[in-house]
Amino acid sequence: MLAKTGRFNRLRESNALFADFNAREPLSLFRGHFVLFHALYRLRDRARRERRGELAIEPLAIVLRPPAADASAQAIFATPEAERLSAWYGDWERWRTATAAEVIEWLRQFQALRRSxxxxxxxxxxxxxxxxxxxxxxxxxxxxxxxxxxxxxxxxxxxxxxxxxxxxxxxxxxxx
The missing domain is CATH 1.10.287.110 (DnaJ domain)
Structure with a gap:
């Protein structure tokens, strides 16, 4: 979708992190994905801090929900899995040090888990x-x-x- 609209080309031209992006290469795909989710989790944290709402980040949907009325209502969105993912994507060293072999192994493990x-x-x-x-x-x-x-x-x-x-x-x- 981004490629068809030309937005992705503009992103590649305006942001050095995406300059060499190639979705057909696992390491490049991982790095693009990582930057996106790193930014999403930072936005989620900012929305929480500023009490603007809860950014729910799911594999197939990203939704900004209204601010929670109290801490117990906010806890509904702060699942342990979401917090683990936030910490994982918050570690910028992962982006720097990941190798193509690691990414291929992660993809293999994910597919095996899904199939099993x-x-x-x-x-x-x-x-x-x-x-x-x-x-x-x-x-x-x-x-x-x-x-x-x-x-x-x-x-x-x-x-x-x-x-x-x-x-x-x-x-x-x-x-x-």
Missing amino acids: GGQRALALAALGLQDPVDRAAIKQQYRRLAMRHHPDRGGDGLRLRDINAAWAVLQAGSDE
Whole structure:
């Protein structure tokens, strides 16, 4: 889309970080991606600081949501995974030191995880489980953890959100 509109050419001309960008080369693609997400996470942090809203950064959507009314509402968006990604993209040394071989290996690992049902494995791990496990055991563990980590019972809201997200992944992948 950017290439068709000429915007990308203007970006390449105006920004040295994109001058040598080539989407067909893994290291170049990684560096372009890294710069974009580095900037997005910095913008998210700035929007939070200035109480302008919450920039939700997802693989297929980037959305500026209205400011949270209080800290507990803001915590809904500040998942541990989002914070890990923010820290990862915040480390500018990654951009400088990544090699083509590392990028190719990261892509290989990502594809292998995707093909192997990685979402299920990650969701089970979030619940402290691993395959083979039956549906009843998953449901029992989900309920136990949800009760333990619910903020109304003195639990951690961020952990509860991870538990609920894992449950949603497992529900979506269910044949029932």
